[in-house]
Amino acid sequence: MCCIFVPNTIVLLEIPTQKIQLNVNSVSVFIKREDLIHSIISGNKFRKLKYNLVQAKAENHKTLLTFGGAFSNHIAAVAFAGKESGFKTIGIIRGDELKSKIDENPTLKLAQECGMQFEFITRESYRHKNEVGFLDDLKQKFNDFYLVPEGGTNKFAVKGCEEILTKEDSQYDFICCAVGTGGTISGIINSILPHQKVLGFPALKGNFLKDEIRNFAKNKNWELIAAYPFGGYGKITPELIHFMNQFYLETKIPLDPIYTAKMVFGVIDLVQKNYFPENSKILLIHTGGIQGIQGMNLKLKAKKLPLIDFQ
Numbered sequence: 001m002c003c004i005f006v007p008n009t010i011v012l013l014e015i016p017t018q019k020i021q022l023n024v025n026s027v028s029v030f031i032k033r034e035d036l037i038h039s040i041i042s043g044n045k046f047r048k049l050k051y052n053l054v055q056a057k058a059e060n061h062k063t064l065l066t067f068g069g070a071f072s073n074h075i076a077a078v079a080f081a082g083k084e085s086g087f088k089t090i091g092i093i094r095g096d097e098l099k100s101k102i103d104e105n106p107t108l109k110l111a112q113e114c115g116m117q118f119e120f121i122t123r124e125s126y127r128h129k130n131e132v133g134f135l136d137d138l139k140q141k142f143n144d145f146y147l148v149p150e151g152g153t154n155k156f157a158v159k160g161c162e163e164i165l166t167k168e169d170s171q172y173d174f175i176c177c178a179v180g181t182g183g184t185i186s187g188i189i190n191s192i193l194p195h196q197k198v199l200g201f202p203a204l205k206g207n208f209l210k211d212e213i214r215n216f217a218k219n220k221n222w223e224l225i226a227a228y229p230f231g232g233y234g235k236i237t238p239e240l241i242h243f244m245n246q247f248y249l250e251t252k253i254p255l256d257p258i259y260t261a262k263m264v265f266g267v268i269d270l271v272q273k274n275y276f277p278e279n280s281k282i283l284l285i286h287t288g289g290i291q292g293i294q295g296m297n298l299k300l301k302a303k304k305l306p307l308i309d310f311q
């Protein structure tokens with residue numbers, strides 16, 4: 001099946017939902033495999049880009065410009081989707097030391113192979129990326145472009161994420177997802193029914209997320225569960241790696257180390273602690289991110305830590 005904004009690419013539009021066998025108590029847990037939408041533009045990055053690319057085309061832009069870190073799922077997705085739908089892509093990458101290390105970085109290498117042009121900047125300048133002066137400099141340098149914000153979150157991204165839940169999902173009481181910038185959860189919140197509640201599991205520490213979500217979300221039936229960031233954004237522990245490997249052995253479902261593993265770990269922990277009312281039906285959203293595993297394993301190897309192993 002093809003799709004409007006990536007015309008030449010096979011994308012999965014009928015997303016399967018699988019039951020996860022827990023046998024802990026009376027709740028039942030299911031996972032919606034949004035990670036299977038596409039191997040590179042996976043999960044929520046597909047949802048978040050869809051209407052942004054439609055908008056960029058409508059405004060007649062030829063180039064997409066965006067921001068991201070070394071192993072960013074968003075950078076990979078923009079590079080690939082841009083190539084498939086006929087846009088030039090520019091990635092402003094955090095960390096100027098990465099300039100000489102593209103070949104050692106699977107995400108950047110893939111983005112480069114898709115034709116993405118990089119601009120490496122220091123972590124210090126990266127902090128100023130949303131300021132007017134910074135954007136003016138980029139316009140001077142690259143002329144016209146459509147700006148896709150970091151992590152892809154804006155009103156078009158939220159609109160795309162409102163398409164994650166479908167009619168069949170009305171049977172669930174709780175919808176659980178990982179949270180980075182808050183765009184995905186906002187779309188999900190906007191599409192739930194009155195009997196449903198959304199639980200978000202931030203993959204990073206900090207308190208700014210609630211305001212960001214309130215900006216986009218139209219109802220109040222949601223909560224953030226901040227107990228499972230595992231040390232913060234991009235951090236991972238041997239316990240989490242063990243959990244991911246074990247979960248794969250039991251379910252054959254790969255999780256990503258930055259987002260979905262922390263969320264699934266959190267939900268299972270809460271189930272075991274009887275957080276959910278009896279007979280609750282819980283739907284987990286697998287938001288993708290599998291492309292980042294290769295890069296994470298290189299880091300784990302360098303630190304002599306156990307690896308993520310989905311064999």
Ligand SMILES: *Cc1c(COP(=O)(O)O)cnc(C)c1O
Nearest residue numbers: 180181182183184259287288289
């Ligand atoms: C980017 C990403 C998220 C976070 O999405 P936000 O809309 O930024 O909250 C969650 N899961 C995966 C796999 C991601 O790549």
